Amino acid sequence: MAVMARPRGMVREEVVDRFATEKSIAGWNILVAFLALALGGLMGVLQVLQYNGIDLYRPLKAILPGGYYQGLTLHGVLNVLVFTTFYIIGFLTFIAAKAFDRPLASKGMAWFTFYFMVAGLLIAAVPILLNRATVMFTFYPPLKANGFYYLGLTMVVVGTYFLLVNLVMTYRAWRKENPAAKTPLAAYMSIITMTMWVIATFGIATEMIFLLIPWAFGLVPGTDVLLARTLFWFTGHPIVYFWLLPAYISWYTLVPKQAGGKLFSEPMARVSFVLFLVLSVPIGIHHQYTDPGISQIWKLVHFIFTVGVFFPSLLTFFNVVASLEHAGRSRGGEGWLAWIFALPWKEPSFTTQVFAMLLFAFGGAGGVINASYNLNLVVHNTSWISGHFHLTVGSAVALTFMGITYWLVPYLTGRALWSKGLGLAQAWLWLIGMILFSHFMHMLGLHGMPRRTMIGAAPYVLPEWKLLLPFTMIGGLLMFTSALCFLVNTLMTIYAGRREEPAEVPFAKALSGPEDVPAVLDRFWPWVLGSLVLVAINYGPTLYFLVSTGRFNIPGLSPW
Amino acid sequence: MIKNDEKFIGYIFEVAWILPSVAIPVAVITAVVLTAFAVGIRVPDVVGRIEPKAIAVTAPFDQPGLRELAPGKYEAAIVAQVFLFTPNEIEIPAGSEVTFVLTSRDVIHGFKIVGTAVNMMVVPGQISKLTVRFDQPGEYLIVCHEYCGSGHHVMSGKVIVQ
Ligand code: HEM
Numbered sequence A: 001m002a003v004m005a006r007p008r009g010m011v012r013e014e015v016v017d018r019f020a021t022e023k024s025i026a027g028w029n030i031l032v033a034f035l036a037l038a039l040g041g042l043m044g045v046l047q048v049l050q051y052n053g054i055d056l057y058r059p060l061k062a063i064l065p066g067g068y069y070q071g072l073t074l075h076g077v078l079n080v081l082v083f084t085t086f087y088i089i090g091f092l093t094f095i096a097a098k099a100f101d102r103p104l105a106s107k108g109m110a111w112f113t114f115y116f117m118v119a120g121l122l123i124a125a126v127p128i129l130l131n132r133a134t135v136m137f138t139f140y141p142p143l144k145a146n147g148f149y150y151l152g153l154t155m156v157v158v159g160t161y162f163l164l165v166n167l168v169m170t171y172r173a174w175r176k177e178n179p180a181a182k183t184p185l186a187a188y189m190s191i192i193t194m195t196m197w198v199i200a201t202f203g204i205a206t207e208m209i210f211l212l213i214p215w216a217f218g219l220v221p222g223t224d225v226l227l228a229r230t231l232f233w234f235t236g237h238p239i240v241y242f243w244l245l246p247a248y249i250s251w252y253t254l255v256p257k258q259a260g261g262k263l264f265s266e267p268m269a270r271v272s273f274v275l276f277l278v279l280s281v282p283i284g285i286h287h288q289y290t291d292p293g294i295s296q297i298w299k300l301v302h303f304i305f306t307v308g309v310f311f312p313s314l315l316t317f318f319n320v321v322a323s324l325e326h327a328g329r330s331r332g333g334e335g336w337l338a339w340i341f342a343l344p345w346k347e348p349s350f351t352t353q354v355f356a357m358l359l360f361a362f363g364g365a366g367g368v369i370n371a372s373y374n375l376n377l378v379v380h381n382t383s384w385i386s387g388h389f390h391l392t393v394g395s396a397v398a399l400t401f402m403g404i405t406y407w408l409v410p411y412l413t414g415r416a417l418w419s420k421g422l423g424l425a426q427a428w429l430w431l432i433g434m435i436l437f438s439h440f441m442h443m444l445g446l447h448g449m450p451r452r453t454m455i456g457a458a459p460y461v462l463p464e465w466k467l468l469l470p471f472t473m474i475g476g477l478l479m480f481t482s483a484l485c486f487l488v489n490t491l492m493t494i495y496a497g498r499r500e501e502p503a504e505v506p507f508a509k510a511l512s513g514p515e516d517v518p519a520v521l522d523r524f525w526p527w528v529l530g531s532l533v534l535v536a537i538n539y540g541p542t543l544y545f546l547v548s549t550g551r552f553n554i555p556g557l558s559p560w
Numbered sequence B: 001m002i003k004n005d006e007k008f009i010g011y012i013f014e015v016a017w018i019l020p021s022v023a024i025p026v027a028v029i030t031a032v033v034l035t036a037f038a039v040g041i042r043v044p045d046v047v048g049r050i051e052p053k054a055i056a057v058t059a060p061f062d063q064p065g066l067r068e069l070a071p072g073k074y075e076a077a078i079v080a081q082v083f084l085f086t087p088n089e090i091e092i093p094a095g096s097e098v099t100f101v102l103t104s105r106d107v108i109h110g111f112k113i114v115g116t117a118v119n120m121m122v123v124p125g126q127i128s129k130l131t132v133r134f135d136q137p138g139e140y141l142i143v144c145h146e147y148c149g150s151g152h153h154v155m156s157g158k159v160i161v162q
């Protein structure tokens, strides 16, 4: 409770702080996010230990009656639903307001967003903790959880909508006063991100409201499994861009400045964001290559559009690396690659985020394999996939959010980061731990080890797996140590950091800036329309087919 | 002036990067489409729906097991349920082509034959189907790779190729 009461005091006092609300909201969201990550990360350690025959679920039986699978549900829900969503809402609330240089249009709505999400979180937490929702974070029916699990998660999602409404209201007000200016880059990107997300959630919202909630509360006797699954992945793929784009906002609009340089090209950055808005949603069937009941043709179409997303991803890669190079050279670096050494590697916020980018490059390359239609047959649902997404959401996103926190918490509290050394140690530990963990998870996947499986208790463990498994444990323990360093550093900053005048928010200027941005890259509607049209084309026939042939007669089971 | 020069160089780099950013995706698409349609490595397609309650009276699941369709060509009809496959072991001579046809009685299961391209989801109400050739003799592990409940990690089987 003492901890819970803290963030109010966390926020720096100013004579008149126009951004007091945004700052407390950011603080509270970050607090919830990292509490989730702490518990979620702990579950991760239990998993790698179990892989290697060290079963800590037995002594924990009283608090974790569902053992491995309840723990894994917690791990997934806490890390990729709670940690990500709360951090993103907090960060975007703050960064968009700062970029507009005006507080959000409605303070009340901003708080409502947070309270509504917390209410949803608490409602969903009860069944998970009581082992009544051991259905993973993907909750595929007909695994049947307690209805409050679905209801709570739906509330968290619906809560996020209010941020979009608030951002749009703020944009309108800003536009009135600045009829000719280009929308500040970070604000434009925040609105694009939230718009993409709201379009993306049509799938999960429909699944929850029309299928799962009535079914779980006993209002209808059965459900249609494949339709529910397809609606899930309608959201389940673009959700990864909802996690990633806020990290990109940091890489594009903040990191170049932290590195000591400028963003290479603002128009190119905008091109990549509008393409993510258009292309993120209509490709979800690439998670269903191995599903029956969905036509090969639509699988192939979604594959082709998925490959289309490589384009904005490669643009991002270029733009971000070019910005870093510019920074390196501005700091006196020279040569083809030697400029890298001129970058500020002693700054934890910078270093963690560059490591996040580095790990993401590997994750992206592996993602090409996953996305590749029939090549997916080799890796689908093996631990290759776990290896993959620990590089993407588990590093590109999680590590970037930690990096942002290294300047944001000092900014919010008016206290210097407690220890730069610990911050750097944290970055290096995560890098090394993650390289080990994910490399060996990928290898295990290629040798056929299934994911979401209590391997330590499986009767069929192959000899090759036994050789590789210990390395996942070493990697996992290093990662967990890193997470602990991070938490200690953040808490010590809040409680014991040296008071200092907070720096500015490190918004970067651009080499090719707003003056080079064509009008269409400062608009929203053309891209929203493009997205909706593509969604209708790519999903329309499959959804129509599934609904019209659906039988809604699968009763469901809770076999745990 | 200097600023404009910098920008011009910037544009050249942008174009130089955009070309491979287009070429790489195009190459990936071409390669995959070729393997899918020329080499014939396919993913599961629409087969049809099935009433889970009527599995016991719906062919081929009324008699789960291996059937020889033609010399060297087999069909293996398998039913998945918590936490087992029926049958969970099949034996075939090397060089056989086997079509695996599956459905589930209860929740979603996974079906992966380690070391082959057989990898599919087994969904209640749906029929899943993939064909593969076994050339190398040996034992192939079958795992359920979708979480299906507290006994998920024991759900397995094998293909024995003589
Ligand atoms: C503290 C270090 C961590 C360790 C040791 C760890 C370990 C693991 C392991 C071994 C699995 C596979 C379990 C299985 O398939 O049976 C797993 C799954 C997963 N991890 Fe982590 N993890 C860590 C941190 C993270 C982070 C930071 C994220 C994301 C922000 C994350 C997201 C996930 C997700 C989404 C899954 C899949 C859950 C599911 O299949 O439902 N993990 N983790």
Ligand SMILES: [Cu+2]
Residues within 6 Å of the ligand: B081, B082, B083, B108, B109, B110, B144, B145, B146, B147, B148, B152, B155
């Ligand atoms: Cu199973």
